[in-house]
Structures are given as structure tokens and as C-alpha cells.
Amino acid sequence: MYFMNQKGQFSLRLIQKCPVCNQDFSTGRIQILDEENNSFLAYLTCANCRSSILVRVMTLPHGLVGNAILTDLNSEEVISFSEEEQINSNDVLFIYDYLAKKGDFIERLKQL
Numbered sequence: 001m002y003f004m005n006q007k008g009q010f011s012l013r014l015i016q017k018c019p020v021c022n023q024d025f026s027t028g029r030i031q032i033l034d035e036e037n038n039s040f041l042a043y044l045t046c047a048n049c050r051s052s053i054l055v056r057v058m059t060l061p062h063g064l065v066g067n068a069i070l071t072d073l074n075s076e077e078v079i080s081f082s083e084e085e086q087i088n089s090n091d092v093l094f095i096y097d098y099l100a101k102k103g104d105f106i107e108r109l110k111q112l
Contacts, residue, residue, distance in 0.1 A: 019070060023048035031075050034082065041082075043075045054078060 016025055023046055034041040039058040045051070052073070057066040071078070099105055 018046040
């Protein structure tokens, strides 16, 4: 469960279980990786099986919205990827053209 205190700051209270081993997350490790005006990104690691989940929570006019994803990235890798330049449509078209020209798809990917 996620809630905002009276100062407008987020707090994270978990009553969920690990999706891998069903252990309670309260004994796991929680890191807040990013916090903006109306959202935060949390990284949760299960103390039992060491699986990790990324959780993004945002406040909207009608309440809180959260998304979670099971990940094999560690928290440093998540931060590193978040600091990279965003992919745009030109990047996608470049890769499409590069891979579609000719040759083996996997071999062309290895050359990138």
C-alpha cells in the first residue's frame, strides 16, 4: 500500500508478498531510486529468494496509480539505464533499416 503523508511526501507501506516465493516483503530491502513532484520509483528485494521488483507510483487527481515489474536488474543498473538518452522514433527506424537490409539478423545485431 502506498500513501502520502500530510506534508505531501510519499511513504511506502507494503502488505504484498513476493511474486516468486510468496514471502512477505516487510522483511526485504526497499530502496527509493527516484522521487519527483508527484511520483517515486522504488526497488524492492525479497529477503528470502532475492528476487527484485521495480515499482513506479504516481499521484493523479483521482488517487494513486502504481505499476510493478519483476526484474533481474540490480538497483545500480536501473539508475544507469534511467540516465541514458531516451530512444526516439529515428533510433527505431535506424535499427529497422540496419537489420532489414540483408544478412543474418543475429549477426547484424552483434555488430552494433
